[in-house]
Amino acid sequence: MSENVARRGFLVGGAVLLTAGCTSNEPAAAPSSSAPVPAPAASGNDEPGEKVTIGFSAPAADHGWIAAIAKNAEATAKQYSDVEFKPVEPTNDINQQISAVESLIAAKVNVLVILPNDGQQLNQVALQASEAGIPVVNLDRVFPDKLAYRTWVGGDNYGMGVAAGHYIGTQLKDKGVSKPVIVEIQGIATLPLTQDRSRGFADALKKYGFSVTAQQDAQFTVETGNEVATSLLQAHKKIDAMWNQDDDQGVGVLAAIKEAGRDEFIMVGGAGSLNAMKEIQSGSSVLKATVTYSPTMASSAIKLARLIAQGKGMSDLVEKQVPQSITLASETITKENVEQYLELGFES
Template identity: 30%
Template sequence: MQRLLAALLLLAVAGCNAASSGDSGAEADGKDGYRIAVIPKGTTHVFWKSVHAGAQKAAKELTAAGTPVEIQWRGPLLENNREKQIDIVGDFVAQGIDGIVLAPLDSTALIPSVRDAQDAGIPTVIFDSGLADESIIVSYVATDNYHGGVLAAQELGKRLNGEGNVILLRYNVGSESTEQREEGFLDTLEKELPNINILSSDQYSGTTIASAQEKALQLCNRFGDRLDGFFAVCEADTIGVLAALDNEGLAGKITFIGFDPSPLLIDAMRDKKIQGLVLQDPVAMGYLGVKTMVEHLQGKEVPKRIPTGESMATPENMDDPEIDKLLNPEKAD
């Protein structure tokens, strides 16, 4: 009996492997307003809490202006659960949601889901990470991730005086946003910094801090005596690499560039264990994703591509007002 109860409990937990909430300035039933599903890649990292804050802000502004908007926020807990995200999109399509604002975990695996939504008359705005088939989406709201990789390479090259040995730790196969960062980084090293040698650029961290730390430790053990610089392409990646560098006594001794902030990473940059963080504007992503969807539903023409900007934070400029705002963006409760 105890084994049966344990098995049932595990099934119940597995069935709840998503986070969901409804946010609005007022309830919208699709007649007097709009119900918009906002589906992030995951719900654990700080980045997504800021996207959520932006979506909430847009809903409140639109509702106050006379267009009631209800946000349905729901996503997988972890950013490696493609099946869960596919199921979430399908659930919202079955509910007859008015529009979907989606950060696809995989640039190809989510195409059938978005196409099913289109067939059901439900439009999709993509944010953060692209979809391979842009013909089935309304708009793409995101950082120029390729340029983010360019900024990382240029900052690394400047701090290394144009020469040295570096590692790129990739994120996860199928993640279009991080693939663009990786490509921008490598292209820039090849074109602008020919005297920088790449020790490794084919390893993937996986989607958790623990897996990133494990992979970074392996790379440090293999190349640590020759290592001058490191680039990690997202928040989980950056936190995992920082832990590995701390463990190996390399933090602050090599040049480390990461992507996206968190309180831990901000403190590490102040301590000069991190020399640069590429910053996005996740609040703007959530805000513009919802605003763009509502404008489309109202019959207005919207741009196919909406950039949200990218910046480089360093120990030297991190207290500048504009950089500080991106290092410490609003977060949903």
């Protein structure tokens, strides 16, 4: 079964991801389903400048979070009259993505924004771009060679794990639970971002004297999330806490939990989808919190790419150049604060 079919089987309503600020500290308008990205705040950097072409490559948008990445990138590029946005066909095939990036290099775009399917495997083509004089803004999944990119922008994967671990640790300690059974459902286990999330989770749990009992990856898909959760529920007759690293695959995870009739544990999600937030808001779900990983990092990447291509720095910083690395913070959404996050979402 394809992921799209799986999503139709399990998902009620669209996924919603959170918004974040970009290169200015001016307040941003809340997005809606038709306009997910806030308009650029008024600043000298937002005034029309030298015309630049921004090449863009990302995986196929068959996942709610990835779909939001593509939408945010395109919408932000359209806000600037001095930007020509040149996306290539999104793909989950490594070789096809390499070929697509090579086509952008051959087209001599001014700057590239790349979210690689796998940073290790696309590292060489990013190096080719850099060596050709085309700066690369590396989005989310990082290239291992720093010479392959000019600037990296992404979420705090380690921080996601830390936030989830602290929430679970605090909840279990407050309940007086000792030697808890804690299960973790990862995304794609081979990706450094997944490994960082797991490491942060484990490190935070250590502060409470806890550790992960069982860990399994679910490939960021609804179908596999359902299969993995079913397997873990069958293997552990009693669970105290579960961390699911991705709210999109969490649709399948929650379906499995409901099918099994299990409610003895607390669950934390990851990313901040509307589906997850509504579960949290209901107060009747095992899902008690989710930790954010905002896809509006794509909006920031486009803004940064434009500035780099035009030889500008960020207006709120003293330095004259865009920083080499920008990490977004991960926030914890619970029933107590979910109301303020709901309006920041957009349908994917």
